[in-house]
Amino acid sequence: MNKTFESLERRAFHSFWNDGLLDLMLGLVLLVMGLAWWQGVPVFGAVFPAACMAMWYPLRRRLVEPRLGFVEFSGQRVGKVRRFRVGLIGFLAGAMVIGLLVLALWQSAILARPAEWIAGFPLVLLAIPALLFALFTKCKRFLWYALLMLLAAVGLVINALEPYAGLLACGVVISVSGGVLLVRFLAQYPRAEAASE
Amino acid sequence: MSAEESPADLDRLLHEPARLQALVQLAVVSRADFTWLLQQTGMSRGNLSVQMSKLAEAGVVKVEKRFHNNRPQTLYQLTSHGRAALQQYKESMQRILNALPDQG
Numbered sequence: 001m002n003k004t005f006e007s008l009e010r011r012a013f014h015s016f017w018n019d020g021l022l023d024l025m026l027g028l029v030l031l032v033m034g035l036a037w038w039q040g041v042p043v044f045g046a047v048f049p050a051a052c053m054a055m056w057y058p059l060r061r062r063l064v065e066p067r068l069g070f071v072e073f074s075g076q077r078v079g080k081v082r083r084f085r086v087g088l089i090g091f092l093a094g095a096m097v098i099g100l101l102v103l104a105l106w107q108s109a110i111l112a113r114p115a116e117w118i119a120g121f122p123l124v125l126l127a128i129p130a131l132l133f134a135l136f137t138k139c140k141r142f143l144w145y146a147l148l149m150l151l152a153a154v155g156l157v158i159n160a161l162e163p164y165a166g167l168l169a170c171g172v173v174i175s176v177s178g179g180v181l182l183v184r185f186l187a188q189y190p191r192a193e194a195a196s197e
Numbered sequence: 198m199s200a201e202e203s204p205a206d207l208d209r210l211l212h213e214p215a216r217l218q219a220l221v222q223l224a225v226v227s228r229a230d231f232t233w234l235l236q237q238t239g240m241s242r243g244n245l246s247v248q249m250s251k252l253a254e255a256g257v258v259k260v261e262k263r264f265h266n267n268r269p270q271t272l273y274q275l276t277s278h279g280r281a282a283l284q285q286y287k288e289s290m291q292r293i294l295n296a297l298p299d300q301g
Contacts, residue, residue, distance in 0.1 A: 005225055008225045009225035012237065066232070066266070070265065071228075073227060
């Protein structure tokens with residue numbers, strides 16, 4: 001593929017992610033994780049992202065596909081997406097397991113009281129996939145979400161706040177952003193009666 | 198411009214902005230449905246439908262009709278003949294434009 005075709009393919013791939021559904025899910029994940037942490041049930045917060053990942057495609061098929069249409073990208077792109085997804089799931093699963101393990105060790109007092117900077121660690125862990133996703137899809141707003149999470153992590157440490165405060169704050173902002181994008185998308189692209197002539 | 202190649206020799210099926218636009222969209226993906234092409238090209242349903250029918254009749258695109266999510270769906274895919282025709286068109290166009298003297 002030459003440069004013009006590559007850029008067209010990238011534009012088509014980029015437009016695939018502009019509906020706001022993923023943003024809304026990311027925001028909800030942060031909100032639920034924050035609430036679960038606040039209420040002392042962090043395990044629920046760890047399970048919810050997996051449920052969201054499983055729900056994304058059926059929701060996309062129901063809400064987005066009838067409006068934006070169906071596309072199957074080239075084999076090369078499909079391979080890249082598969083590798084990225086496997087890497088992302090591996091990273092998130094690893095981060096969750098390590099997070100829950102460390103939390104359990106603190107609660108059982110096996111580990112010493114953590115340093116103050118650790119409060120920002122969950123948000124830093126979540127900012128990394130957002131940053132990688134932004135680079136992969138060229139969706140700049142995910143870069144802003146990653147930056148927001150990193151700034152919130154710093155804010156938590158400086159103000160000696162609990163991690164859930166940062167998760168909730170970022171969750172609200174990203175959910176609202178995703179919600180606005182989704183509403184705009186639904187208004188801009190009316191549902192086609194049929195995806196045929 | 199070479200004696201063998203002139204704008205009049207360009208593939209007229211492809212040398213039409215609406216059809217070319219749809220073909221270029223199909224060239225960068227594996228396959229896409231009517232709605233996707235509609236959104237990406239910004240054409241009207243009627244215009245896109247007419248252009249895609251012409252491309253299908255010429256064997257440039259393959260058409261597959263199916264039900265997806267309980268809705269009728271028409272999928273389009275560039276055929277190998279279509280890919281070759283698009284490549285040929287691109288090369289011809291490049292040669293013609295390269296032979297054009299610089300203006301100003």
